[in-house]
Amino acid sequence: MTEKALQQLKTAETEKISHLDYFNIGITVDCVILGYEEKELKVLLIKSDMQEYSGLFSLPGDFIKPDEDLEAASYRVLKEKTGLDDVYLEQVRTFGNIFRHPSGRVITVAYYSLIDVKNHKLQLDLNERHWHPVNEIKKLAFDHKLILDTCLNRLRQQVMEHPVIFNLLPEKFSLRELQELYEAILGVELDRRNFRKKISIKDWLLDIDEMEHNVPHRPGKLYMLKKQFRNKSAKTGAGLQFA
Amino acid sequence: MTEKALQQLKTAETEKISHLDYFNIGITVDCVILGYEEKELKVLLIKSDMQEYSGLFSLPGDFIKPDEDLEAASYRVLKEKTGLDDVYLEQVRTFGNIFRHPSGRVITVAYYSLIDVKNHKLQLDLNERHWHPVNEIKKLAFDHKLILDTCLNRLRQQVMEHPVIFNLLPEKFSLRELQELYEAILGVELDRRNFRKKISIKDWLLDIDEMEHNVPHRPGKLYMLKKQFRNKSAKTGAGLQFA
DNA sequence: AGTAAATATGTACTTATTACACATTAATTT
DNA sequence: AAATTAATGTGTAATAAGTACATATTTACT
Numbered sequence: 197m198t199e200k201a202l203q204q205l206k207t208a209e210t211e212k213i214s215h216l217d218y219f220n221i222g223i224t225v226d227c228v229i230l231g232y233e234e235k236e237l238k239v240l241l242i243k244s245d246m247q248e249y250s251g252l253f254s255l256p257g258d259f260i261k262p263d264e265d266l267e268a269a270s271y272r273v274l275k276e277k278t279g280l281d282d283v284y285l286e287q288v289r290t291f292g293n294i295f296r297h298p299s300g301r302v303i304t305v306a307y308y309s310l311i312d313v314k315n316h317k318l319q320l321d322l323n324e325r326h327w328h329p330v331n332e333i334k335k336l337a338f339d340h341k342l343i344l345d346t347c348l349n350r351l352r353q354q355v356m357e358h359p360v361i362f363n364l365l366p367e368k369f370s371l372r373e374l375q376e377l378y379e380a381i382l383g384v385e386l387d388r389r390n391f392r393k394k395i396s397i398k399d400w401l402l403d404i405d406e407m408e409h410n411v412p413h414r415p416g417k418l419y420m421l422k423k424q425f426r427n428k429s430a431k432t433g434a435g436l437q438f439a
Numbered sequence: 440m441t442e443k444a445l446q447q448l449k450t451a452e453t454e455k456i457s458h459l460d461y462f463n464i465g466i467t468v469d470c471v472i473l474g475y476e477e478k479e480l481k482v483l484l485i486k487s488d489m490q491e492y493s494g495l496f497s498l499p500g501d502f503i504k505p506d507e508d509l510e511a512a513s514y515r516v517l518k519e520k521t522g523l524d525d526v527y528l529e530q531v532r533t534f535g536n537i538f539r540h541p542s543g544r545v546i547t548v549a550y551y552s553l554i555d556v557k558n559h560k561l562q563l564d565l566n567e568r569h570w571h572p573v574n575e576i577k578k579l580a581f582d583h584k585l586i587l588d589t590c591l592n593r594l595r596q597q598v599m600e601h602p603v604i605f606n607l608l609p610e611k612f613s614l615r616e617l618q619e620l621y622e623a624i625l626g627v628e629l630d631r632r633n634f635r636k637k638i639s640i641k642d643w644l645l646d647i648d649e650m651e652h653n654v655p656h657r658p659g660k661l662y663m664l665k666k667q668f669r670n671k672s673a674k675t676g677a678g679l680q681f682a
Numbered sequence: 683a684g685t686a687a688a689t690a691t692g693t694a695c696t697t698a699t700t701a702c703a704c705a706t707t708a709a710t711t712t
Numbered sequence: 713a714a715a716t717t718a719a720t721g722t723g724t725a726a727t728a729a730g731t732a733c734a735t736a737t738t739t740a741c742t
Contacts, residue, residue, distance in 0.1 A: 220505050221464075221466050221503065221505055223464055223466060223535075223546055260464065260535070260546070262463050262464055262544050263537060263544075264537070265535060265536050265537055266533065266534070266535025266536070266546060267535070267536075269535075287532060287533065289530060290509065290530065290533045290548050291509070292466075292503070292508060292509025292510070292512075292548070293508050293509070293510075294506060294507070294508055301505050301506075303466055303503070303509060305533050305535070
């Protein structure tokens with residue numbers, strides 16, 4: 197940014213602050229990368245490399261590069277940590293308390309994404325990256341527990357209205373698997389018949405006329421998410437009903 | 440931020456970028472300040488002071504100060520532009536495309552707030568601040584039209600679930616006034632009986648046993664928002680229903 | 683052949699949503 | 713004072729959605 201340009205940025209209210217002050221704030225993206233394994237919702241965490249938080253885990257994140265769109269930064273972090281790039285990713289909220297980062301002023305934009313754990317071969321032992329069951333997480337570095345909880349709440353709001361969680365499942369799944377996933381996310385038990393009725397009304401699923409294999413009981417039918425809903429942003433439609 | 444602290448910030452992925460690069464991004468808050476006047480939803484805009492956008496209006500906003508919480512910055516902007524501080528204010532989304540600001544890299548966090556126009560004496564002629572009917576706005580400086588639309592969509596999502604829009608009305612109001620406000624925000628016509636039924640189920644309103652005055656027809660009863668709902672954040676409660 | 687464990691399915695009850703019409707009240711006009 | 717105007721205030725029937733709940737069926741396993 198040139199000095200001339202900076203002049204233009206200034207308004208009457210801000211003139212007292214110098215260039216260095218303005219631009220002395222770091223901006224990061226932090227990603228809540230969620231997976232689903234063994235009937236549990238899990239989040240990808242890395243060992244914090246900061247002394248202040250030694251022993252604690254934190255969300256993967258990185259600084260935004262000056263020549264990189266905000267959204268691109270979130271996809272980059274996701275790609276670097278998981279190798280995946282064609283996934284659901286949603287911006288949730290920006291966190292900017294002064295003292296949220298012990299080393300200085302850092303504002304972070306939080307995103308969440310949902311991925312199929314089995315579908316990506318992650319080097320878990322390297323880089324101290326691990327999947328952690330979200331229900332067992334008590335404390336994280338920085339304000340990352342708050343960020344995690346905020347993202348989980350947003351996910352819970354989205355989940356019944358939008359077909360967002362299918363990235364957490366394999367391509368073909370049974371209704372039981374889908375119901376168990378909903379139960380894991382919402383933290384409640386659902387009635388099987390009512391669940392099926394509600395899902396069937398949504399008209400999200402394609403009956404592919406295949407059956408489960410290798411289950412120690414009667415196999416269920418398999419379904420896929422209809423193509424038109426794959427990897428769509430949750431932003432689609434607001435759906436206000438009010439006569 | 441000290442050099443030592445900066446070292447701690449660096450991760451393997453970011454080491455190639457220098458301090459100056461990291462911190463060469465500006466951060467602002469932009470506020471969509473909404474009011475309601477003459478049965479129209481209006482937004483407070485100021486004349487853009489940038490050559491690139493001469494003649495266009497823009498949202499009020501300002502740089503975040505290094506020693507100021509993000510949220511505090513949004514309240515400060517609101518206070519500076521309207522004189523009000525005890526109002527509903529909600530963070531909506533952060534906008535960070537590279538070229539969204541012609542003078543350099545500026546990421547902005549967007550908020551919206553709702554205020555009672557009559558209740559604050561704004562110096563409209565000074566500073567080129569004006570109320571503009573939202574429905575007549577075709578173009579704004581920067582990406583502010585996108586920001587405005589995003590905030591309006593968020594407001595429309597919130598409005599039936601949370602008692603947020605009462606800041607747009609005087610303290611005492613009739614059900615007709617309230618319905619007209621909903622119609623202005625949602626852009627639809629509502630059935631009077633169904634509207635009243637729905638509002639009465641919410642149990643937000645207090646019947647204060649007063650009547651309208653100075654209306655050229657039969658006066659209606661006046662209501663107030665119950666105290667427990669005043670100036671609450673829309674964040675309260677998610678309300679998932681799924682048996 | 684019998685048992686275990688899950689699938690698949692329907693109905694009655696309650697609650698919410700929608701569409702729709704008429705008598706009443708106060709101010710204004712004649 | 714009576715008539716007119718323009719809004720308020722209210723209820724019901726029909727449809728749709730949400731909830732609680734039980735039985736027969738299918739496959740794998742022993």
